[in-house]
Each structure stands twice: as C-alpha cells, then as structure tokens.
Amino acid sequence: MKILVPVKRVIDYNVKVRVKADETDVDLANVKMDINPFCDIAVEEAVRLKEQGVATEVVVVSIGDAKAEEQIRRAMAIGADRGILVQVEKPASSLTVAKILKAIFDEEQPGLVMMGKQAIDTDNNQTGQMLAALTGLAQGTFASKVEMADDKVNVTREVDGGLQTVSLKLPAIVTTDLRLNEPRYVKLPDIMKAKRKPLDKKVPADFGVEERSGVSVLKVEAPATRKAGIKVASVTELLDKLKNEAKVLS
C-alpha cells in the first residue's frame, strides 16, 4: 500500500509572528520556517507504517514556493521515498490545495492519505476534509491512534467530549492530532541520503487546476493587547482583588 503525505512549509511554531505596519499581512521576511508540526506527525506515522511492513511506499507532496523543497527533504530524511513539489505563485487556498491533491491522488492511487489536521499559519483546519469530499472518501480527522485492519482503518479521534473511534473504508483520508506520535529526531546521514531521493517538480496547471480563491484578505491586524496587570503578594491579596476590584468572586 502506498501512503500519500501532503506537507506544508510554515513559520516555526516558536516564532511569534508580527503584523506588517501597513496591515496587509504578517511579516515573514527573515523569519525561521519549518515543516508544519501536524504534517511532521503525519510523515512520522506513514514512515512507521512502512517500517511495520503495512505500507510499501511513502510519497510526500508539498504545495508552496520553491523553498518548500526543504520540507520535502526533511520528510525524506524521516523516511519518505520520493517527493512531489507543486510550485504556486501565491499561497494557495485550502480548496485549491485540495484540488491539486485530488489530481495527485488520482494519479498515484494511494491506499491512504495521512496529513496534518491544521496548518499553524492560517489555522484553517480544512484541507483533509476537502480532499475527502473531492475524492468521495471517508475521513478520520484529529487522529490520536491509527490501526490498519484489512480493507479498513480504525481511527481514534480527539473530539471535544473525549475520544471517538471510527472505522473507515480504504482508501481513506486521515488527519493527525498532536498525540498520534512523537516525530523522531532526524540524523545527519539520513539528511544526506534524502538529498538523493527523487523529487518531481510541477505547477498547478499540470493538474488542470486553476489558482483561484473566493476569499480575499482585506486586512491583517494585531490582536488587542491586554493591559499589563499587577503582581500580588499572597493568596489573601489575590482573593481581595478578585472580590473587590475585579468583582468576579463574591
């Protein structure tokens, strides 16, 4: 079975992003970029399935600018076999990405698509579900456990009330949550090996997908800042403030 793993290049999760002075976007100039943490978990899970002999090949795809090759190489260093980079002019919308992935899905015919539940830049949490819709396949979102069972996959999902397990007919789309696994530390020899793995470069037109978006960003502003608070010296003082100043306790 082949597993397709889409990955996204995003701002490093430790970086606190700033809004540009003209409020048109956030400022990503000279900011450290990395693989989206949820995508990293998806790569790790797919590679583990290959190591267990469940999967035979792991194909990683990224839709982004030319530098997204770095994230594909990282996924290859973890253990993905080959890569596809679909180069776009501007950041692509979730639906556009899902359409490109659908075309790649049709070409590659994977048994499973494993991808992150959300990218930490747009925080959209859409693409996996959209790909499931376009392919007409079942979806197991926010996975904290994935178990293959013949022609099905059992996915334990993190939901607001706790955990829910669903059984999906294969092929299926799985999106990863944080507790699915802890991605391995990438070693230098593997990084060297990854450089020689095959990488295909494409553009959306190769898949007959037009880059469009029905949503435009009018403004990007900094969130309201909280005014600086005070330090209290004791529990007694804290309770006094909460009762008499904030009036949130009676």
Place this chain on the structure above:
Amino acid sequence: MKSLIIAEHNNEHLAPVTASVVKAAALCADEIVVLVAGKNCGEVAEQAARLAPVSKVLLCDDDQYQYALAEPLASLVIANAEGFSHILAAATTSGKNFMPRVAAMLDVEQISDIISVESPDTFKRPIYAGNAIATVQSSESVKVVTVRGTAFDACESGGSAAIESIAAAPGEAISAFVGEELAKSDRPELTAAGVVISGGRGMQNGDNFDLIYKVADKLGAAVGASRAAVDEGFVPNDMQVGQTGKIVAPELYIAVGISGQIQHLAGMKESKYIVAINKDEEAPIFQVADYGLVADLFDVLPELAEAL
C-alpha cells in the same frame, strides 16, 4: 438572505454553542433555519425551535446521523442547501469535521472560526494562533462559515418556530462508528463555564490535579489543562485549552503551573480576568495576567481551597 445552521447536540440536548451560532447568523441573514440531524433527537428540535431568531427547524431523525459522522452529515446538508446564502456551524470538533466537506462539495472556500461578522460577506478570524486577526471577504455564492462560540453571545430564546421533518440523504456508508470514551464530569463544561482553572506541567502528575479540583469545586469552575499536562498523561485530551484544543473566554481564568506559550494563550487570552500562579516570575503567562502570584503552586492551591 437565508442562513442554514447545523445544530450541535448529543441527541438529547442542544449544545449552548448553537445559540451563539444563531446570533452570528442573525448578523448575516434575516431568515434562519436550523437543521437538527440525529437519532431520536426530537427534543433537540424542540429546543432549537425556541431560539428566538429561528424561523424553521428541519428535523432529520435517522440512525446514520446518531454520531454526526462527517460523510452522511455533509451529504444531508448538501441535499438541503439549495436557496441558502449562508451555511454555519460551531467551530467545535464536530463542525470542524463536517463543514469543510460541505464547502468542498459545494465547490466553495470555507471561512473558519470567525470572531466577528463585519457584514454578510466579511468576517474577522484569528490566524497564527491568534497573533494576528484577519478581515476576510468571501465572494463565493454560498458562505460556509464556522463560528467561534465564545466570540458571540447566545441569541434570545422564547421563539416557537415550526418543525418540519425531512428525509435522510441516500449514500453508501463508507465510515462507521466503533466506540467512544466520553469524559464524565459533574463540573461545568469548559467552553461555557464562567470560571476556569487550568493546570500545566507544573502539576507534576495526575494525582496532584486533585488540588485543582478542590479549588474548582469551591468556585463552581470548569477544569482545563495545557498541552504538556495532557501529553504527560496527567489528564485527558478533552481538557486541553489552546490553539489546537478548546477556546475558552470565561469571566475568570486561573492558570496554575502553566508557562504561557503562545499556543496556550491562543485558547484563553480573551478571558475577562486572568490569574497566573507560577513560581518563575519570568514566565510569559504573567504578561497577560491581570493578577500574578509568584509562588509555589503546592503552597497556593491548598491555601486557596481553604480560604474560599
């Protein structure tokens, strides 16, 4: 303009967040229809019909909707989407699951997790873990939107909308429910509570959370946690507050042994008052706290429980 809202419920009770979604929908459209899909969920339809801005409730009572699986639910929404300018649901794990499927089936973009309605086609939503707020405008024929419940008040009740039963949507079952482990708690629900007290890695283990529960019970508070506390196995995943957990905005949020990383702040910084209890005076949580107490939590929590 006409809005279709997909109700969130457990087949018995309408989730309070639905009333907030109705409030947001009322800012988009003058006619509001609520779809209640589930199994033996007639009572939920009655509850939805009592929300004042709602003009009609569509009730689809069928086995396949019992667990709100995304595949059948999205197909049902599509079968009933004709004529609506807006389709809205809560940005809960349920809404996040089926709504993008609906959007893609309609060939439109979705707008996720809105925190304000500027006009029927323009919305504000947080991006980058809430470190920026984007104002976005949709030119799609149908606006598919998920709504952050804590950003909108509940709508008024006292209505009596008509309830119309509708047929299930046909479709092959490609997914099946296997089981669930739902957290049982007598404490208030995290996203709806007026007071929330959360513990982080500083709690050291699950047993020590008893110190938090004691304070919570005195305050009638819900209990949350940081991702570190969940990852370490102190408490279950449904207690995680943050960018990828639950978003809360209570009157009072008390963070105990939590450092205040941006991913955690994304889930609680809209709280009216924030209290931080941390032994490290440099901890970033103090930058958002109205009242900070630099102290050992193992001294503070018992003292608090005693004093309340």
